[in-house]
Amino acid sequence: MLSVIFLGGMMAFIPGEGSPIERIIAALDKWEDTYPQEKVYLHTDRPGYSIGDTIWFKGYVTIGSKHQLSALSGALYVELVSEKDSVTQMLKLPITAGMAKGNFALTKPMTEGNYRLRAYTQWMRNAGADYFYDKVFQVMNPAGDVVFTQIDYSYTTSDNGTYLTANLNYTDSTGKPLTYLPVKYNLRKSYNTLFKGEGITDNKGKVSVVLKDFKIAEISGTHLNTTIEMEDFAVVSKSFPIKITAVSADVRFFPEGGDLVNGIRSKIAFKSVAQDGLGLPVNGIITDQLGNELAQIESNRFGMGAFLLTPQNGKEYQAKINYPDGSTKIVKLPLANEYGYTMEANYDAEVDSVMIRVSRQLPYLSREDDE
Structure with a gap:
């Protein structure tokens, strides 16, 4: 039995003239007028790229609180940032009527991996890098590459951490596993090698690297460099950033x-x-235990958001969270x-x-119970 009770107008808050709330709002409005905050959004022509492609994008610069195209800045700075957090290319683009256009050519010796587009104006630098536009995207090897590598991370918690x-x-390139081939790897932070090892791919082309001797904080900012020796003795190298956001961040519902x-x-x-306590x-996405997608979620820049869900009897639900890195x-x-x-x-x-709306779900009553 499902019943709904509507309680309207029970809670009304009508601040009087000159109230503390009105004074706070007036002060915030004055602050926004005196120190307007710009925001940047880049619209790219596709979500992912291959080496040899060109990233075409259009930038929009707005006054954040009003969401209007900004006339405050005259130049937009756009950077292409590698996995090692180094700027590989940078553009200074003129802003016309709050908009700018540009492109980056993804040419060799560029390697595959996760790259970032970072965009900002000089005015935005006053508020710090947290206010910059920052988007992560993947660059793949061209189709002719002989080795494709996927990496994912799992975390194990014990008494030692x-x-x-x-x-x-x-x-x-056809998706066939590269089986029983020797793999060497090392963990590097800046120019220091923290760990070395080797293994052999199994019958599914998989090999695992266990970093049990390192605390999570110690491997922040490191890269896992690997080499695999092919049957023709050719050696193919790959490098992967170690991503720890997923274990250090906390998401609650x-x-x-x-x-x-x-x-x-x-x-x-x-x-x-995040680990520092900031949003x-x-x-x-939200899925059930069978993997059926039920909702898409996205937070604001403070890490907060909301979505709607109607749970069903006998089902469990989970969220697959994507982090900025x-x-x-x-x-x-x-x-x-x-x-x-x-x-x-x-x-x-x-x-x-x-x-206020109150809803209830009660068990069905038999005639004997109802009497």
């Missing part, structure tokens, strides 16, 4: 009203927090109750009031 395992999967109840649509807020922007993490959502109450609050700006 959390350690990381890098799982490498080698295939040829907060159903509105406190609990999820099967059969009732609920708003679920979420908060992503971390994320995006991702390209790492991912699976986080389970709170389990839904079979019966219970939920609460939803909606603010109506036109009448300056809050409407």
